[in-house]
Amino acid sequence: MALPHLERTLTGGNMLKKKANCMIENILNPIKTGLKMLSEKTITYNFPPDMPLTEGFRGRHVYDPEKCKGCSLCAKICPNNAIEMVEREKDGKRVLQPQVDYSKCCFCGLCADVCPTGALKLSNFPFLVVLDKNELLYPPEKLVQPPKLEIGKAPKIKNISSWARSRSFWVLNYFTGCCFIEAIPWVSSGFDMERFGLIAVGSPRIADVLLIGGYVTIKTLKRILRVYQQMPRPKYVIALGNCPMSGGTYWDSYNTIKRLDKYLPVDIWIAGCPPRAEAIGLAVVMAIHAVQSGYTGKKEEVTKKGDLLKLPEVKTDLEEKLFVPFGPQHPGSGNFNMLLKLDGEVVEEAIPNPGYLHRGFEKLMEYRSWWQNIMIVQRVCVLDGASYELGYIGAVEKIAGLDAPRRAKYLRVIQAELSRMQSHLLNIGLVGATSGFDTVARIAWGDREKVLLLLEKLTGSRIYSIYNIPGGVRRDMPSSFKDDVLKFVKYFEKRMKTYDELCFDNEAFIERTKRLGRLTRDQAIDLDVTGPNLRATGARLDVRKATPYEAYDELDFNMITLNDGDAYSRVLCRRKEIEESLRILENALDKIPSGPVANKKTKSGRIVSYFTPLPKGEALHFVESARGELCFHIVSDGGKCPYRVKIRGPTFDTILVALPKILKGVYVADIPVIYWSLDNCPADHDR
Numbered sequence: 001m002a003l004p005h006l007e008r009t010l011t012g013g014n015m016l017k018k019k020a021n022c023m024i025e026n027i028l029n030p031i032k033t034g035l036k037m038l039s040e041k042t043i044t045y046n047f048p049p050d051m052p053l054t055e056g057f058r059g060r061h062v063y064d065p066e067k068c069k070g071c072s073l074c075a076k077i078c079p080n081n082a083i084e085m086v087e088r089e090k091d092g093k094r095v096l097q098p099q100v101d102y103s104k105c106c107f108c109g110l111c112a113d114v115c116p117t118g119a120l121k122l123s124n125f126p127f128l129v130v131l132d133k134n135e136l137l138y139p140p141e142k143l144v145q146p147p148k149l150e151i152g153k154a155p156k157i158k159n160i161s162s163w164a165r166s167r168s169f170w171v172l173n174y175f176t177g178c179c180f181i182e183a184i185p186w187v188s189s190g191f192d193m194e195r196f197g198l199i200a201v202g203s204p205r206i207a208d209v210l211l212i213g214g215y216v217t218i219k220t221l222k223r224i225l226r227v228y229q230q231m232p233r234p235k236y237v238i239a240l241g242n243c244p245m246s247g248g249t250y251w252d253s254y255n256t257i258k259r260l261d262k263y264l265p266v267d268i269w270i271a272g273c274p275p276r277a278e279a280i281g282l283a284v285v286m287a288i289h290a291v292q293s294g295y296t297g298k299k300e301e302v303t304k305k306g307d308l309l310k311l312p313e314v315k316t317d318l319e320e321k322l323f324v325p326f327g328p329q330h331p332g333s334g335n336f337n338m339l340l341k342l343d344g345e346v347v348e349e350a351i352p353n354p355g356y357l358h359r360g361f362e363k364l365m366e367y368r369s370w371w372q373n374i375m376i377v378q379r380v381c382v383l384d385g386a387s388y389e390l391g392y393i394g395a396v397e398k399i400a401g402l403d404a405p406r407r408a409k410y411l412r413v414i415q416a417e418l419s420r421m422q423s424h425l426l427n428i429g430l431v432g433a434t435s436g437f438d439t440v441a442r443i444a445w446g447d448r449e450k451v452l453l454l455l456e457k458l459t460g461s462r463i464y465s466i467y468n469i470p471g472g473v474r475r476d477m478p479s480s481f482k483d484d485v486l487k488f489v490k491y492f493e494k495r496m497k498t499y500d501e502l503c504f505d506n507e508a509f510i511e512r513t514k515r516l517g518r519l520t521r522d523q524a525i526d527l528d529v530t531g532p533n534l535r536a537t538g539a540r541l542d543v544r545k546a547t548p549y550e551a552y553d554e555l556d557f558n559m560i561t562l563n564d565g566d567a568y569s570r571v572l573c574r575r576k577e578i579e580e581s582l583r584i585l586e587n588a589l590d591k592i593p594s595g596p597v598a599n600k601k602t603k604s605g606r607i608v609s610y611f612t613p614l615p616k617g618e619a620l621h622f623v624e625s626a627r628g629e630l631c632f633h634i635v636s637d638g639g640k641c642p643y644r645v646k647i648r649g650p651t652f653d654t655i656l657v658a659l660p661k662i663l664k665g666v667y668v669a670d671i672p673v674i675y676w677s678l679d680n681c682p683a684d685h686d687r
């Protein structure tokens with residue numbers, strides 16, 4: 001069998017000379033970049049947080065009972081059943097008032113949008129962190145209180161071991177669902193987890209804290225319980241997001257659990273969907289306080305219910321060979337699993353075992369109204385939710401006969417390109433980290449924070465923007481937004497040089513990624529690969545050019561193609577696409593027309609609003625997401641909800657079909673780099 005790694009390292013000219021140059025450059029370049037960075041402004045936020053919370057961020061509600069007329073519309077539109085109307089006495093009469101359960105709320109803001117009197121609004125307060133989940137129930141009396149960050153005084157230290165333990169948490173991340181996205185900033189230079197004594201570890205045997213990042217499917221639960229069981233005492237569990245508390249967004253999914261504490265003890269709950277990275281900081285401070293005062297975690301045992309601790313048997317006809325699982329609890333895999341059949345160190349066969357993130361999306365969307373689906377649809381893929389919103393809205397507008405105003409189309413493009421950039425930066429960091437360039441990850445994820453801040457300013461949220469509505473967008477850009485974006489564009493045009501020095505022009509990085517996981521142009525086309533993974537092979541396909549949507553046909557940008565189709569080309573393609581996104585942003589902000597940002601009137605004169613049914617019909621809509629072609633096929637039977645939704649995401653073919661073919665014959669050690677160079681989002685193919 002050909003050994004691709006050897007072929008990679010031994011070809012190409014005068015090896016000795018090349019190696020010597022490479023060594024000098026590898027030593028000098030990081031030093032040069034490090035020295036340059038010393039003169040730059042520190043980008044690590046203080047805690048309590050001094051990072052800018054934008055005005056429009058969607059956080060905890062504020063309620064004015066004087067304005068409320070008890071119409072219950074807020075409860076009716078809520079996609080998560082987080083609002084219950086409760087009886088109260090007002091001016092001697094019984095009235096209905098909203099009570100919000102923050103173990104369920106996803107902060108979509110639909111309740112505030114629909115409230116006819118402005119009685120219910122969302123503030124920008126993101127800190128909902130509790131030891132007791134019941135504290136997340138906010139009756140009207142509590143909603144009236146203005147939100148306030150309260151960090152209790154540090155308690156007395158019990159003894160030397162409780163002090164030492166509280167200052168050196170070793171954290172095992174189990175990224176079960178999309179909430180993990182807000183744990184990632186803690187690895188970046190912006191949040192810098194190590195200053196709190198937090199260290200991310202890979203083995204449960206040495207971990208004190210299990211951080212569970214989001215929704216938990218039945219398949220994932222079995223893995224979590226096994227991981228938890230292997231941790232030494234005292235051990236602590238922190239659950240991120242509403243899904244592990246109440247089922248959250250997937251409260252009616254057939255494949256997710258609804259209460260994690262039914263299966264294992266949870267010490268700290270962080271509400272949000274996803275919770276902001278700063279809220280994780282508050283949880284850390286609470287954990288330090290609790291542990292230094294002697295808290296040693298809840299004592300309950302892992303549930304023994306049913307066969308939860310048994311792993312599924314893998315039936316194979318493969319004798320005498322070594323089988324190694326890749327994922328699902330591993331930084332190199334995300335929540336995705338493959339079984340690798342090995343011949344020594346070389347992969348003979350890779351068998352994908354998806355489903356750890358399956359939530360039954362297409363079914364869930366049949367039970368939610370056209371409007372409520374805006375909230376859920378972007379959760380298909382947390383890494384680039386904006387594209388899913390855009391794909392869904394495009395199909396809905398075709399069915400409804402709605403046309404968004406031109407200004408809204410430009411705003412949609414701006415949102416989509418910001419989302420593409422943050423996704424590409426995340427990927428550059430992942431490929432950097434898995435190929436041994438940790439600094440690249442820290443820098444890329446630190447820069448990603450700047451893009452997320454712009455997204456938040458535009459849409460009201462860092463991650464799940466819920467910005468598009470049928471007929472337009474929810475709000476116009478704030479007055480300072482154009483300047484903020486242009487400032488960022490200038491900064492980033494210069495910043496790209498740092499990435500080139502550390503990564504793309506760095507011989508060591510090139511050596512570790514070139515000729516690795518190669519796909520030819522014809523193979524990529526045959527296997528239905530799309531996006532940067534396809535364009536890195538030389539094939540020319542980009543939905544923004546092929547069938548332009550929104551305002552792309554009016555904007556100036558190039559389609560990036562490269563020729564080698566290997567890991568290096570794929571990640572370089574993303575780096576170059578970031579430059580094109582910067583051009584699109586500048587161009588869009590220059591050309592954006594004035595005018596309204598939403599239109600409720602269809603071509604036939606009907607008004608489409610929160611609770612209206614859509615006419616019978618069906619539509620197919622494609623967009624170019626960060627990972628490639630994304631297709632929505634939606635059927636309406638004339639009702640208030642879609643009759644059928646089919647989502648075809650970009651990772652389905654790339655990962656479940658092409659990846660096993662690419663991995664044949666590669667070294668096990670090269671898999672993480674190849675895998676992340678393909679930019680998988682397991683939540684996308686699992687749906």
Ligand code: SF4
Pocket residue numbers: 074077078079080081082083100104105106107108109110111112
């Ligand atoms: S913000 Fe969304 S999920 Fe939360 S209560 Fe309002 S409608 Fe429900």
Ligand code: SF4
Pocket residue numbers: 067068069070071072073074075096097098114115116117118119120
């Ligand atoms: S929609 Fe507004 S006015 Fe109606 S019950 Fe809710 S808070 Fe009160």
Ligand code: SF4
Pocket residue numbers: 106177178179213214215240241242243244248249250272273274275379
């Ligand atoms: S849907 Fe929201 S709460 Fe649930 S895992 Fe995703 S981000 Fe977290």
